[in-house]
Structure formats: C-alpha cells, structure tokens
Amino acid sequence: MVDAHRVLARAAAITAPTWGLFEHLFPESLQTDENRSVWTEGTPFYEPLPPLRGETSADLVIIGGGFTGTSTAYHFSRRYPEKRVILLEARTIGNGASGRNGGHLLNGLADPRSHATPEMTRRVHETTARGIQNLIALIQRHNLAVDHQLGGALRVFTDAERAEKAHQYSEEIAPLGIAETFLTPAELQHKLNLQGVHGAILDPLAGQINGAQLTRSLRPILLEAGVAIYENTPVIRVEEGRNIQLHTPAATVKTQAIVLATNGYTTQLGYFRDAIFALHSHVFATAPQSAAELAALGWREHDVYSDDLDRISYVARTSDRRIVFGGGSNASYAYRFNNQSVYPGSPERAKPAFAAMKRTLQQYLPGSVGLPITHRWTGTLGYTLARNTLMGVRGAHRNVFYALGYCGHGVNLANIAGEVLTDLYSGDDERWRGLPFYDSQYLRIPPEPFRWLGYQLFTGLTGKAPRTQ
Numbered sequence: 498m499v500d501a502h503r504v505l506a507r508a509a510a511i512t513a514p515t516w517g518l519f520e521h522l523f524p525e526s527l528q529t530d531e532n533r534s535v536w537t538e539g540t541p542f543y544e545p546l547p548p549l550r551g552e553t554s555a556d557l558v559i560i561g562g563g564f565t566g567t568s569t570a571y572h573f574s575r576r577y578p579e580k581r582v583i584l585l586e587a588r589t590i591g592n593g594a595s596g597r598n599g600g601h602l603l604n605g606l607a608d609p610r611s612h613a614t615p616e617m618t619r620r621v622h623e624t625t626a627r628g629i630q631n632l633i634a635l636i637q638r639h640n641l642a643v644d645h646q647l648g649g650a651l652r653v654f655t656d657a658e659r660a661e662k663a664h665q666y667s668e669e670i671a672p673l674g675i676a677e678t679f680l681t682p683a684e685l686q687h688k689l690n691l692q693g694v695h696g697a698i699l700d701p702l703a704g705q706i707n708g709a710q711l712t713r714s715l716r717p718i719l720l721e722a723g724v725a726i727y728e729n730t731p732v733i734r735v736e737e738g739r740n741i742q743l744h745t746p747a748a749t750v751k752t753q754a755i756v757l758a759t760n761g762y763t764t765q766l767g768y769f770r771d772a773i774f775a776l777h778s779h780v781f782a783t784a785p786q787s788a789a790e791l792a793a794l795g796w797r798e799h800d801v802y803s804d805d806l807d808r809i810s811y812v813a814r815t816s817d818r819r820i821v822f823g824g825g826s827n828a829s830y831a832y833r834f835n836n837q838s839v840y841p842g843s844p845e846r847a848k849p850a851f852a853a854m855k856r857t858l859q860q861y862l863p864g865s866v867g868l869p870i871t872h873r874w875t876g877t878l879g880y881t882l883a884r885n886t887l888m889g890v891r892g893a894h895r896n897v898f899y900a901l902g903y904c905g906h907g908v909n910l911a912n913i914a915g916e917v918l919t920d921l922y923s924g925d926d927e928r929w930r931g932l933p934f935y936d937s938q939y940l941r942i943p944p945e946p947f948r949w950l951g952y953q954l955f956t957g958l959t960g961k962a963p964r965t966q
C-alpha cells in the first residue's frame with residue numbers, strides 16, 4: 498500500500514518555499530458556529546457572560562474556553578492566586594471541540610512516537626492514566642455536575658491478523674504495568690456483541706465524559722478563583738511584544754503573556770498555519786435507551802469503542818444510555834479549503850455523511866437500524882501531519898504559550914495541558930520533558946491549494962485502510 502503520510506510529507510517539503518506567497522494569497526479569519534451536540538443538553542440553563550469592552554490589562558490572557566483554556570485557567574489561578582488572569586472565549590465556554598466530541602476519555606496519544614521505546618510507552622501511559630485520575634479527582638473535589646463513567650474503552654479489530662498482532666502487543670506491554678487485556682470474539686460477545694470483529698483490546702482505566710458539562714461547570718470555580726471570563730469575545734488580532742496587545746471587537750487588552758487555547762481555530766489567529774489543519778468530523782446521538790434495550794442490541798458492558806480503520810468509528814454509550822457515533826466513513830470526515838472551521842449548513846448539508854455513518858453502526862450493531870437519532874452535529878479536530886500534539890512557548894519574548902493539535906485525543910490530553918503550561922510558565926517543567934507532545938517539532942503541511950489537494954489525495958489513497966500505527 499502507498500504510504501500516504503510519506504507522500505504528504507514529501508509534498509510538504511517540495512511546496513514549503515511557496516508558503517510566504519500563499520499565506521498572503523489565502524488569509525484566514527475566525528469562524529465559529531453554534532454547538533448543537535447532545536452534550537449541551539446537559540447544560541440547559543447555561544448563559545454566556547457579557548463580552549469584554551474597553552481597555553484593560555492582565556498578567557495572562559487565555560484565548561479559548563475549551564478543555565485547554567479552562568484547565569490552564571484552573572491550574573494557573575491555583576498556582577498564582579495573585580496574578581490577574583483573563584479568559585476570552587469567542588462564543589461560549591465549551592462551544593468548540595470540547596463540547597462536541599465523541600466523549601472518549603482515553604489513555605495514550607495519537608502520536609506514533611509514544612510507542613518509540615518500551616520506556617516511552619510506559620511513561621506516556623503513566624502520564625495519561627494520571628491525567629484521567631486527576632480529572633476525576635477535580636470533578637469530585639468541586640462536586641461538579643459532569644456525567645462520566647470509567648467502565649473501560651475497547652479498541653476493536655476488523656481483521657484477524659491485526660487482532661492477533663494487538664493480542665501479542667498487549668502481552669508485550671503487560672510487564673510495563675499497562676493492564677490492557679485482549680478479548681477474543683467469544684469473550685467480547687457477552688460484553689459488546691459487535692459484528693465483523695476479530696477481537697478487542699480493553700483499557701479498563703478509560704471511559705466516557707460530557708465535555709460541555711465539564712468546561713461549563715468549571716466556570717463558577719474559575720470565577721471564584723479570580724479568573725475574569727468574557728464570552729462572545731473573539732480575539733481578532735495579536736500584537737506581540739514584551740507586553741502583548743490583544744484586540745477584540747470592543748476591547749483592547751495589554752498582557753504579559755498569552756495562551757493559545759484555540760486548537761483547531763489557531764491558524765485563524767495567524768499562528769501555526771504550517772502545522773495544524775482543521776479536520777471536520779460528524780457525530781450523531783440516538784435517543785436514550787433502557788438498559789434492557791441496549792442489552793438486546795448487544796451492548797452490555799464498557800463505555801466506548803473505536804475501530805482500527807483509517808476513517809475511524811468512535812462510539813460511546815452515554816450515562817443516559819444513548820449511543821453517540823462519530824466517524825466511520827470517508828464522507829463523515831472533511832477538510833475545507835483554507836482551514837475553514839465551520840461546516841456550512843451543518844448538520845443539514847451533511848446528510849450523506851450521516852447516512853453512511855448509520856450504515857456503519859448497523860454493520861457493527863444490526864439491531865440499531867430503527868434507533869431514533871435525536872442530535873446531529875459537526876466539530877473540528879486540530880490535526881498535525883505526524884499526529885503529534887504541540888505544547889510549548891514561542892515568540893521573541895517567550896510569552897506566547899500554546900497547547901494544540903490533539904489529533905482526536907484531546908479529551909484527556911487537553912485537560913492535562915493546563916498543568917503542563919502552568920509548569921512551563923513557572924520553569925518547573927522537568928516532569929514533562931522528553932514526552933512526545935512537549936516542546937515538540939512538527940512536520941510542515943503544504944500551503945493552499947496543495948493542502949486541500951493533498952487531503953483529497955490522502956483520503957483517496959487511504960479510504961478504509963487500516964491505520965498505519
């Protein structure tokens with residue numbers, strides 16, 4: 498099979514000299530749309546705070562109110578209670594990917610380098626497992642109303658050879674203290690009876706969470722800690738310097754440092770245009786089912802599963818027993834020219850995508866054919882070419898902090914980001930050094946129109962192929 502990642506990387510290298518020209522030919526501007534996901538049903542009385550107006554100043558301004566922004570505001574304000582922290586959100590807290598995802602709270606990273614050596618595998622697992630524990634501890638500490646479960650996550654294999662390889666791998670990593678177990682089709686059948694599956698890896702420490710509730714229920718905690726939060730306040734321009742000036746439609750903020758907590762939207766501020774692209778993914782949710790109805794479908798245990806195909810299906814059973822289904826076909830993913838972060842007419846325009854996704858769900862769970870769909874939505878993932886997350890600090894004055902490019906693993910990792918960036922700010926960052934996402938380099942992606950063409954080529958080449966990692 499053609500290695501599509503290699504082809505893209507080669508194309509990026511060849512087209513790199515044209516970046517300067519195309520950056521000017523195709524400027525980007527901020528685009529947001531309303532979050533229509535099922536997760537916002539859990540925050541029915543949420544009202545945005547008023548926008549920022551006039552002139553003000555701060556020690557740190559966090560741009561973006563998703564997991565990255567709220568976790569940074571949380572950890573930073575606890576470490577530095579005396580500093581003035583402002584969080585600016587273009588629409589509402591949890592309006593981006595954090596409130597629109599598949600709800601999978603997972604260990605590990607999307608980055609293949611996280612398995613470079615057994616020691617790295619162990620370290621990454623330890624870091625992300627601690628991230629899940631810390632997140633649950635935070636929910637308990639503040640008694641947050643956040644639906645979540647830690648009933649285990651499955652990675653299922655649609656091919657016997659890949660299942661056997663995964664089986665062997667689970668045995669290799671057991672001595673590292675990673676308690677993932679292989680389930681044969683017969684063992685799986687009693688827990689989650691999926692058709693066409695040759696085995697699965699169970700991570701018993703992972704689960705499912707409502708990200709809209711998490712980010713929004715943190716708001717009063719942050720306000721109490723002294724963080725000033727302004728919603729419907731898009732940052733439209735950043736002027737870097739020892740003191741950074743931020744411009745919004747009705748305000749100017751002078752600050753010593755900023756955090757880019759804008760993941761899939763970051764390029765629209767002019768940052769990381771050659772590093773990150775916004776990948777649209779479609780998701781739907783069924784009506785809540787009774788426990789007996791889900792059991793009759795074959796879903797008796799574990800919260801989430803994902804498959805081993807490049808157009809990955811990611812599927813969750815929520816606390817109120819809905820099935821949330823994302824991905825699962827070529828049509829259900831899209832890249833829009835010049836990194837547009839809104840899927841036009843969503844979700845109505847995406848009918849073919851949702852039809853294809855329903856067919857995929859029916860292949861796995863044939864009994865799902867008549868399940869009523871109550872919610873359909875799209876969201877943008879921040880992707881990098883090598884699937885590596887980038888966390889660090891940049892700028893001539895080293896005062897532009899960033900954490901982005903989670904490549905579909907941000908539910909856990911973007912909540913860890915707040916600790917990472919706070920440690921980096923304070924210079925106490927020893928424990929993160931050497932991890933694949935920390936101060937990581939990236940492969941450059943081609944500028945437009947090569948990027949759009951490259952994506953079409955990539956999806957054409959990989960289609961339903963197994964993932965290369």
Ligand SMILES: Cc1cc2nc3c(=O)[nH]c(=O)nc-3n(C[C@H](O)[C@H](O)[C@H](O)COP(=O)(O)OP(=O)(O)OC[C@H]3O[C@@H](n4cnc5c(N)ncnc54)[C@H](O)[C@@H]3O)c2cc1C
Nearest residue numbers: 561563564565587593594595598599601732876906907908
């Ligand atoms: C459909 C979908 C399914 C996913 N499924 C999973 C999953 O199951 N498991 C998993 O681990 N990960 C998943 N992810 C990825 C995960 O949700 C993200 O990695 C994570 O939410 C990123 O959080 P964030 O805070 O960095 O970004 P976001 O949640 O996107 O937050 C960025 C915020 O910044 C705001 N903003 C942007 N620009 C500006 C500006 N100029 N000024 C002010 N505010 C601005 C936006 O409005 C937004 O609220 C999924 C993502 C999507 C889209």
